[in-house]
Amino acid sequence: MNKGYALGGRYEIIRQLGEGGMADVYLAFDRILHRQVAVKLLRLDFRDNPKAKERFDHEATAASGLNNPHIVGVYDVDEVEGMQYLVMEYVDGEDLKQYIHDHSPIDKPTVINIMEQIGSAVEEAHKSGLIHRDLKPQNVLIDKNGYVKITDFGISRAASEDTMTQTRSIIGSIHYLSPEQVKGQMATKQSDIYSLGIILFELLTGKVPFDGETAVSIAMKHSQESIPSVRTIDPTIPQSLENVVLKATAKNPDDRYATVSDFNDDLKTSLSADRSGEAKFVVPSDGDDGETRVMPFAPLKENTALADDKPKSSTKSEETPVEKPQKKRKHRKLKIFIWALLVALLGFLIFAIASSTSNAKVPETNGLVETDAKQKIEDAHLEVGKITFRSSYTIDKGRVIASDPDAGKKVDRNSKVNLVVSSGIKKIRIENYVGQQYKKVARHLKNEGVTVVRRNSPSSTFAAGKILQQDIAAKKRVDPKKTTITFVVSTGIKQIQLKDLTGMTKQQVVNYANEVELNPTFDYEYSDQQKSGRVISTTPKAGVNIQQGSNVAVTISRGKKPVKQKKQEQLRSFNVRITIPFHEDTTNVLNQEQEESSDSAASGSDTQESRKIISQNSSSVPDENVILIYLKDHDHDYSTVYKQMVINKDTTVLLPFKLLDSENGKYKVVRDGQTILRDNNVTYDSH
Template identity: 60%
Template sequence: MNKGYVLNGRYEIIGRLGEGGMADVYLAEDLILKRKVAVKLLRLDFRDNPKAKKRFQHEAMAATQLDNPHIVGIYDVDEVEGMQYLVMEFVDGEDLKKYIKDNFPIPYAEVVNIMEQICSAVSEAHRHNIIHRDLKPQNILVDKNGYIKITDFGISRAGTEDTMTQTRSIIGSIHYLSPEQIKGQMATARSDIYSLGIILYEILTGKVPFNGDTAVSIAIKHSQTPMPSVRDFDPRIPQAMENVVLKATAKNPDDRYQTVNEMAADLNTSLDKSRANEPKFTVQPPQNPVDEATRVMPFSPLDDTTASADANPAKREEKPAGTSNDKPKPPKKKRRRRWWIIGGIVGLLLIILAFIMIVSANGKTTVPIVSGTLETEAEAKIKAANLTVGSVKYQSSDKIDRHRVISSSPKEETKVKKGTKVNLVVSSGPRRVRVGNYVGQEYDVVKQKLEDEGFTVHRRNAPSSSFGSGRILQQDFESGKRFNPATKTLTFVVSTGVKRITLKDLTGMTKAQVVSYSNKVEINPTFDYVYSDDQPKGRVVRQSPNANESIQQGSNVAVWISRGPKKDSSDELKSFNVKITIPYLDNSSAASSDSTLNESGISSDAASTDSSSGSNENVVLIYLKDHDHSLSTVYKQMVITKDTQVTLPFKLSGNEVGQYKVVRDGRTIMRDNNVTYDSH
C-alpha cells in the first residue's frame, strides 16, 4: 500500500512499519480524530485463506475484550474492497527484542519494572480467560518513555479451546513455547507463565536459553534439558531473581507459579535485602515417577505365526521315527474341532469384554469446564452432563469477578460416574477489610498491620502538644467501613511531637533550598518578597526568627525572598493584610464513639482516652495567591484547638486579583476568589 493512500476514506497511509507472517503494518493518520494510528492489513496472498481470516478476526475480538494500559488498544475493525484491516494504537518505540539488544545490560530494577508491566497485561488477559500462547519479545512494544504494550493476540484462545490446529501442528514461537504446548497438550495460564520466564531470562542475559539447528532440537531441549542458570552468565544477579526464572520455567506446570500475579509479586521483592541469602529454587521429584516415554502395547490373544504353522503339516519339522515325540497323528477332524472350540472361547471372551466396556462407558461422564463462568451457567452445564450440583462455597478473589466460578471438585475434564455431586467454589468479589479508628495509636504499628492486610498507607506530619511523636492525629477515612485493600490508600496525619531545634542561617538560600531544609527539621516556612540590592532575585534576604535562635519543631519561620533591585516606581506593589478567623471544630464526641470500633491490640478504654485527646486538634492548611504566591502550594500549615484569627499578607500590582482558601481536616471551609486592595 503506497504512501498517501486513504483507507476507507479515513486513514491516510504514511509509511510501512513492519511485515508479519500474514499481515503488514502501516503508520497512518486518522483524518477524523487527527492522530497517528497503526493499521494492520491482511496480506493479499492470505485474503482467500479462511484460517488466516479467522485468526485475523480473532485478534480483534480478543484485544477488544481487554482494558489495560499495557495492551495495545484496538480502535477500528473493518473490510474494504476485500481487504480486512485493524486500526490499532500507535506505539512510538521498538519491540522488546530490539530494546534488549540496544540497552543490554539492563539494570535489575528496570528489569523488574519491565516485567511488572508485562505481567499486568497478561494478568488482565487471564482474568478474561484469554491465553496469549505466543508471548515473546517481538510481541512486546516499548515506547520512548519505557512504557510497555503487549500486542498480537492472533493465536490467543479462550481457556477451554484446544491448543492445536486441525493438522495437529504446534502453534507459537518455538523459543518461548512451554513443554506442554510442544507435546500438543492444552495451553493454560501457566503456559504463558513459562513464556514469561523465558522472556525474563532473555532480559537478564541478552539471549534465549535454548537454541539449535532445527525447531525439533529446540523443542526437545524445552522438554528435557534443565534451564541454564542466569547466575552462571552473571554472578551479580540475585539468587531470588534467578529463582523467579527457575520457578516460572519449571517443566511441570504444577511446579510453576499458579498465577501471573503470584509471579509478579515474587519478582517485585527479588531485590530486597531480606532475600539476599535465599537458597536456589529446586523442583521436588514426584513421589511415584512414571516413565511416559515408553508405552507397552498389548499382545494379541493368539500368535498368528504359531497357529498357521500348526495348521499346515507341510511346514512342521519332521522328527525321526522312534523318538518319544513320535506319536500317532490325531485325525484331521479332531484337530479342526479343537481350533473351532478355542476360537469360540476367545470370541466369547471378547464379546463379554466389549459388553463390560460399553456398560462401564455408559455409566460415566466428564466433568464440564465451568471455571470463569457464572454460577447459574455452571450449574446448567453440570446438570446437562448428567451430574448434580453439590455444595457451593463462596471465596473472595481479586482475579475472578463476583458470581463466577473459581474451581470445581472433582476437577474439570475428569471422568466420573453419572449423578456424581460436583462442588463449586464461587467468587464473592474482591476481599473487603473492616477498618477501625486508629487515632492516638502508634503509626508504625498501625501501618504494619494495615499493610499486612494489603492496604497502601501514606503519612503526613504535623506538630502536636497533645500527642507524642509517632502517634496518629487524624485519618482520612471513616472507621467501621469496609474497603478493598488492593485499591484503597489510607492516609494518616502523624504527630511530630514538640522538639526544639537551633535555626540555621537561611540568608542567600533559594526557596527550594529553604523548603528542603524545612522538611528535614520539620518547621513551616512562610514566604514574603521584597526588593533588595544585596541579594540577587530568588535568594533569601532575611528571616524571622533569626539564625541560631532556638524554636519548637513545627513552628512558623518567616522568610523574605529578593525580587532583585527596584526598577520602576510605577509598578510598585500594594501591600495590605486580610484578617480571617478560622472556626474550630470539636470532634471529641465523634472520636470517642468511633473508638469502640478499634481493631488494634490496645484496650477499649485506652483507645477511647487517646482518641478523645487526639480529636481536640484541627489540622489547618492555608492556600494564598498574590504577586508572589501560587494557590497550588500550601502557604501555611497549623494546628488549632480553638477559634483562631490569622492575618494573611497580600501584595498585588496593577489589576491583579488575589485569592485564598482554608482547608480544615481535609475539607475546604473558607474561600475568597476576589481579593483586591480596594476591597480591603
C-alpha cells in the first residue's frame, strides 16, 4: 500500500507499522475526523480465503463489543475494490515484547502496574464471554506514558463454543500456550490466565520460561516440565510474587486462579510487607504427570537356548595336521594388514595435527556483543583487527554486524579479523518549533525521514502558517524512520461569509466546514419543508460574516413528524453541563532564552518574528488546547466528531442530548489524543 493512498477516500496511508501472517498494519490519517488511526488490511493472498475473512470479521465484532480503556478500539470495518480493512485506534508506542527488550530488567512496581492493566482488559473480555486464546506480549501495546492496550481478537472465541478448531488443532503462539491448548483441547478462561502467568514471567526475567529449536519441543515443555523459578534468575523477586507466577501457570487448569480478578487481587498485594514470609506455592495436583515412561523389555522365555550352552562337537580334536600351517599363514597376513592400517592412521593423524596448527577457522560473531566477539576470535587462535562502527536499524547497538573475513572461512593462525559493530539507530534531536513557520520546519524534518502531520486551528496569537503546538517534546532524540510528529498550525483569524447550507446533507456540510475551517454542530427536528437528512436552517444565517474557526449550529430535518408516538417512547431533550480542564503545555511557551540563543543563527527571521509576537503580548504566551468532543444520542453518531474547539482556560460546555426513554447516550472529550472526560451511561433521569 503506497503512501498517500486514501482508503475509501477517507483514510490516507502514512506508513507501514508492521506485517502479520494474514494482514498488514498501516498508520493512516482520518481526513474527516483529523486524527491518526491504525488500518489493518487483509493481505492480497488471503482475500479469497473464507477462513481468513471470517477471522478478520470476527476480530472487528469481538473488539467492538468490548468497552474497556485497555482494549484497542475498533472504529470502522469496510471493503473497497476487494480490499477488506479494519480501522482501529492508533497507539503511539511499541508492543510489550519490544518494551521488555528495551527496558529489562523492569522494576517490580512497574511490572505489576503493566500486568494489572492487561488483566483489566482480559477480565472485561471474560465478563463478555470472550476468551482471547492468543495472549502474548506482541498483542499488548504500550504507549510512551506506560498506558497499556491489548489487541488482536482474531482467534478469540465465546466461552460456550466447542468447535473442531478448538478441540483438534493448536491455535495461538507456542511460547504462551497453556498445556491444554498444546494438547488440542478446548481453551477456557484458565487458558488465558496461564498466558498471563507466562507474560508475568517474561516481564520479571526478560525471557520466556521455555524455548527450543522447534515448536514441538517447546510445546512438550509446556505440557510436561515445571515452570522455572523466577527467583533463581533474580533473587530479589519476593516469594509472594513468584507464587503468583506459579499458581497462574499450574499444569492443571483447576489449580490456577478461578478468575482474572483473583489473579489481579493476588498480584496487587504481592509486594506487601505483610507477605514477606510467605511460603512457596505448591501445586496440589498437576493434571497429567507428563513423565516419560520407558517400556520394559520382554523377558526371555525359559526354553530359549543361549549360544554358550550349545554342545561342543567331539570331532574338533580330531582335525588333520595339514590345517595348522594354514592357520599360521592366515595369522601372519592379518598382522601385516593391521600394521599397515596403523601406519596409515598415524600418517593421517600427523597430517591433521600439522594442518590444525597452521590453519584456523573464522568463528561466527554476527549478533554477538563486541566483548564476546573478541573473545571468540581469540579462542579460535586469531587476532582482533580493525573495529569500525556503522548505524543499523536491525542490529542492536554494540553488537557485531559483520566480520572480515566472513565466518567459516579458513585462514592462517594469528590472522587478523576485522569487525563492523552497530552504533545503533541514527537518531535526531527534536527542537522547540512553536512559533516557527510550518513549511520550513516540515521540509527540514521530512528530509530527515520524519513523518509530519498537520492539523489546522485558528489563533489570535500567531499569524497564519505558524506552529501552535507539537506533540513531541523539545530536546527529545528520536528514530526518524519510526517517528510521526503532529503540528497544530495557526490559520490566523479570517473573516468568512457563511454560505447558504439549506438543503445540503450532513456530509456536504462537513466537507464545506473542513474546506473553510469552521466547526459545525448539529441539531435535529421534524420538518414538512425539507426531506429527512437535509439542512433546515443555520445559526448564524447565510450571508453573515463570521471568523474562521467559529461554531455554526446546523439544524437537520428528521422528516415529517409521525402522526402517533407511543407515550412510553417519548423523545426527551436535555442538556449535560461539563467543565473541560485546561492543560498548560510548557512546550508551547517560547520563553527558553538559553536554548533559543544557541539556535538563533539557524532559526532566521521566523524565530525573530515569533519572539516579537511573544514580547508584544506578554512575558509568556498562553497555551491553547485543541479539544474534540464525541456525542451519541438519538441523532448523533459516536464515531464522528460532534464539536471541535480551542480553549486556553477551564471551559464549561453544554452538551445537548435527545433520547428516547429506552435509549442511553454517552460522550467523551479528547485532548491531544487522550480521553480526559467520559460518560457511557447518559439518561434523561440521571440528569
